[in-house]
Amino acid sequence: MRTGKVIDVGNKPDDTQLKDARKGIVKELDAPLPQVEIIEVPEEVAPKKTWLRWVVAGISTIVGLEVIRATSFAFSVSPLLGWATTAVFSGVGVALTFKTVGWYRAGKQLEQRARLKSAAIDAYAARSTKVRDNWVNDAKQTLTDKQTLAFIDDIVTKRAHTDSREMITHVDSYYRAKKDPAAQALIANRAKRAALGIGASPFATLDMAIMVWQSVKLCDELCKVYGITPNNRVRYRLVSQILKNTFFSGASELVLSEVLPEMGVSLAGQLVGRAGQGFAAAVVVSRFGLAANKALRPVPYLNQEPKLKSSLAKIIFNSGASELTQMGVKLINEQKTSAPGDR
Amino acid sequence: MSIITDLGDNFLDLSKESLVEGLNKLKSHGRHQWQRARRERLRIGVAGLSRAGKSSFITSLVRQLEASDESDLLGFSPALENRIDAVEVLPPDDTRGLVDFNYKKQLTRLTATPPSFPEPTAVISGLDISISYRSRKGKRKNLVIEITDFPGEWLIDLAMIGMDFSTWNRWQCSLWETRRNGEEFAEFSKRLFALNLEDQHAVERIRDDYRRLLMTTRESEQGALLQPGQLCTKGHVVDVFPMACAELIDENPSALSEWLEQAFSHYVEGTVKPFFERYLSSIDRQVVLVDVQQVLTTSQTKLDETSEALSLILGKFDYTDDHSWFNWLRPEIDKTCFYATKADRVLPEDHLALRKILQRVARDAMRFSKSHGAAVVIDAIGAISTTTSGRTSDGEMLEGTDKNGKLQAYQNPSLLVDDELCFELNQSFVAPEFVPIMNAGIPLHIRLDSVLEQLVADWME
Numbered sequence: 001m002r003t004g005k006v007i008d009v010g011n012k013p014d015d016t017q018l019k020d021a022r023k024g025i026v027k028e029l030d031a032p033l034p035q036v037e038i039i040e041v042p043e044e045v046a047p048k049k050t051w052l053r054w055v056v057a058g059i060s061t062i063v064g065l066e067v068i069r070a071t072s073f074a075f076s077v078s079p080l081l082g083w084a085t086t087a088v089f090s091g092v093g094v095a096l097t098f099k100t101v102g103w104y105r106a107g108k109q110l111e112q113r114a115r116l117k118s119a120a121i122d123a124y125a126a127r128s129t130k131v132r133d134n135w136v137n138d139a140k141q142t143l144t145d146k147q148t149l150a151f152i153d154d155i156v157t158k159r160a161h162t163d164s165r166e167m168i169t170h171v172d173s174y175y176r177a178k179k180d181p182a183a184q185a186l187i188a189n190r191a192k193r194a195a196l197g198i199g200a201s202p203f204a205t206l207d208m209a210i211m212v213w214q215s216v217k218l219c220d221e222l223c224k225v226y227g228i229t230p231n232n233r234v235r236y237r238l239v240s241q242i243l244k245n246t247f248f249s250g251a252s253e254l255v256l257s258e259v260l261p262e263m264g265v266s267l268a269g270q271l272v273g274r275a276g277q278g279f280a281a282a283v284v285v286s287r288f289g290l291a292a293n294k295a296l297r298p299v300p301y302l303n304q305e306p307k308l309k310s311s312l313a314k315i316i317f318n319s320g321a322s323e324l325t326q327m328g329v330k331l332i333n334e335q336k337t338s339a340p341g342d343r
Numbered sequence: 344m345s346i347i348t349d350l351g352d353n354f355l356d357l358s359k360e361s362l363v364e365g366l367n368k369l370k371s372h373g374r375h376q377w378q379r380a381r382r383e384r385l386r387i388g389v390a391g392l393s394r395a396g397k398s399s400f401i402t403s404l405v406r407q408l409e410a411s412d413e414s415d416l417l418g419f420s421p422a423l424e425n426r427i428d429a430v431e432v433l434p435p436d437d438t439r440g441l442v443d444f445n446y447k448k449q450l451t452r453l454t455a456t457p458p459s460f461p462e463p464t465a466v467i468s469g470l471d472i473s474i475s476y477r478s479r480k481g482k483r484k485n486l487v488i489e490i491t492d493f494p495g496e497w498l499i500d501l502a503m504i505g506m507d508f509s510t511w512n513r514w515q516c517s518l519w520e521t522r523r524n525g526e527e528f529a530e531f532s533k534r535l536f537a538l539n540l541e542d543q544h545a546v547e548r549i550r551d552d553y554r555r556l557l558m559t560t561r562e563s564e565q566g567a568l569l570q571p572g573q574l575c576t577k578g579h580v581v582d583v584f585p586m587a588c589a590e591l592i593d594e595n596p597s598a599l600s601e602w603l604e605q606a607f608s609h610y611v612e613g614t615v616k617p618f619f620e621r622y623l624s625s626i627d628r629q630v631v632l633v634d635v636q637q638v639l640t641t642s643q644t645k646l647d648e649t650s651e652a653l654s655l656i657l658g659k660f661d662y663t664d665d666h667s668w669f670n671w672l673r674p675e676i677d678k679t680c681f682y683a684t685k686a687d688r689v690l691p692e693d694h695l696a697l698r699k700i701l702q703r704v705a706r707d708a709m710r711f712s713k714s715h716g717a718a719v720v721i722d723a724i725g726a727i728s729t730t731t732s733g734r735t736s737d738g739e740m741l742e743g744t745d746k747n748g749k750l751q752a753y754q755n756p757s758l759l760v761d762d763e764l765c766f767e768l769n770q771s772f773v774a775p776e777f778v779p780i781m782n783a784g785i786p787l788h789i790r791l792d793s794v795l796e797q798l799v800a801d802w803m804e
Contacts, residue, residue, distance in 0.1 A: 024756035024772035129691055160732040161691035161789050170417050177424040
């Protein structure tokens with residue numbers, strides 16, 4: 001028999017404790033209460049790279065001086081040539097300015113996305129309605145996808161009780177249901193194309209070109225799925241971020257035999273002999289795609305993070321025998337009927 | 344064994360009718376077990392002490408599922424992914440031997456004007472929910488969720504399994520001593536001690552007295568641990584039951600102690616064990632509902648009693664860390680979900696406090712589940728919400744409508760201050776009683792989608 005246990009709670013709270021306690025109020029209402037408002041939180045200013053500004057200012061000054069010298073020289077030769085040179089330089093200058101601003105703004109998207117994701121991790125840990133409101137404000141400033149924003153709005157207006165952890169869980173579920181499947185399909189599709197292209201390509205340089213081309217296309221497609229406008233700066237930043245996080249972790253990871261355990265026993269057991277270069281390309285593109293997917297998502301994967309094996313399984317099981325042969329893959333159950341097609 | 348039991352007294356009757364009936368029962372048992380083995384039948388136990396909100400929980404959960412197209416189930420992944428094709432509410436499978444939960448009647452109460460809460464559980468009842476859905480791979484599948492509703496008072500009797508009469512008697516007497524009507528019990532004990540067992544009228548009278556004393560005490564003081572629990576269900580007849588007697592402690596065995604011991608064994612073997620084996624021992628997932636606010640409006644004793652009751656109840660189940668294929672042969676619980684109910688009655692900012700208090704109340708029960716490998720979930724839920732929150736000059740408040748249609752708002756007192764439970768503040772505060780909020784025939788809820796995600800989503804992958 002248990003006689004109960006002593007828990008050090010339930011004593012009469014002293015005055016200092018009661019100071020912050022709510023005593024409880026009951027009121028009669030003439031009209032419904034207004035909805036809970038979201039508290040505006042000023043955006044945190046990121047530390048600026050002042051050295052880069054000085055370098056840009058220095059280069060701009062040198063270029064500016066050179067332009068003035070060239071224009072002066074053109075005017076000294078002929079006023080007509082001078083005006084023509086001025087027009088050309090002005091046109092180039094305006095185009096460059098627009099391009100640079102566009103490049104700069106587009107590049108900011110990834111930084112904002114990373115900041116939002118980092119805030120999501122904090123919000124998940126916090127379990128607070130105030131932190132939820134802050135994250136929602138950040139999301140509204142960062143995300144452009146109307147459906148996602150409507151989903152977030154729906155939670156805030158209909159579910160005042162939702163705390164920050166629940167909000168992040170809901171957004172993760174939303175992405176898992178609505179966005180991730182499309183991203184997974186794109187990754188499998190581009191990886192298969194790369195595998196088939198490299199399987200058919202007779203030159204190593206062409207192999208490289210196919211890989212880069214498919215990776216860039218995949219990067220653009222994933223950006224669109226997750227509501228980011230792709231441009232060269234985004235591609236560059238995304239690729240460099242992925243290279244840093246994924247491929248520089250060890251060259252051995254690119255070796256297929258090292259990747260097989262990741263694919264799971266059932267799938268790895270299906271492969272026989274040497275999987276060809278084509279399939280290796282599929283592995284690389286899939287890994288790139290998965291890393292890009294992770295970087296572009298505004299919330300971390302809370303569960304069911306897509307694995308390399310699921311992408312590769314899609315490629316293998318959705319490919320015909322001839323396609324597999326072209327990739328250099330041979331399934332065990334087909335071994336007895338035909339020989340593996342090595343390149 | 345249960346198959347043979349279900350064949351009833353006619354097991355040895357070899358007439359054609361009884362053989363056909365027996366074969367039909369065997370067939371339905373076989374189908375039932377086959378579905379369980381294939382993970383197409385999930386049995387969920389909903390436990391909780393009386394007034395924890397079990398009937399409301401079941402009614403709202405079923406309604407949300409039934410109207411999954413329209414209800415607010417953002418956190419339930421099969422609904423979010425549009426994988427649910429159809430949901431049908433069925434009477435409990437014949438093999439379960441339960442009366443129908445009468446979901447339609449409970450729903451009618453909710454959708455009436457003004458809406459009212461489902462009736463508390465009076466008898467053991469159940470229902471099956473058949474869900475047709477598509478798996479993540481696109482395969483069409485079916486899952487039957489079996490839910491059993493039983494009076495909360497009955498659960499506490501599980502503590503009697505494994506006890507002998509003298510241990511039980513000492514325990515119950517120590518509990519009675521702490522009641523406000525402890526003297527009344529002492530008086531009763533004296534009368535019981537002097538009972539002439541030959542006088543059937545006197546025996547009946549004393550049994551009625553004990554039943555009345557038990558019911559009055561449980562109703563007035565919420566004595567969660569006082570037993571036998573089945574006596575406290577109105578309309579439920581128990582012929583033989585044990586009674587606690589303070590006079591018997593430290594006494595040598597007598598005819599009375601022998602008689603009470605027999606009644607105890609009879610009650611445990613004939614009533615409690617069959618109840619446990621038939622309805623509780625084959626559960627896959629366990630839901631434990633606790634009305635934390637009720638605990639806060641009473642006392643520390645109530646908190647301790649609720650805590651002890653929960654650990655005693657949950658200590659009787661078998662747990663596992665992995666729901667294997669063989670679970671249908673020897674059912675074990677792989678997940679226990681503790682929910683603080685009626686979260687709609689406190690401000691959203693207090694939901695965290697509700698969880699913290701629940702952790703304290705269910706500390707031992709949770710530790711037991713965890714140590715046996717079962718996953719443990721804690722949350723604050725409102726199965727049928729009566730309030731919405733909004734802002735006034737006094738800060739955030741909860742608004743709702745009472746039975747007379749009057750709109751009111753209130754701000755509940757703090758539940759926890761500096762991690763200390765605010766008993767006094769909550770004892771002196773009376774929150775207005777509001778009617779359930781219905782949205783096109785679907786009750787407004789707090790986190791029932793999370794409940795569904797935790798309970799069934801992984802069976803619908």
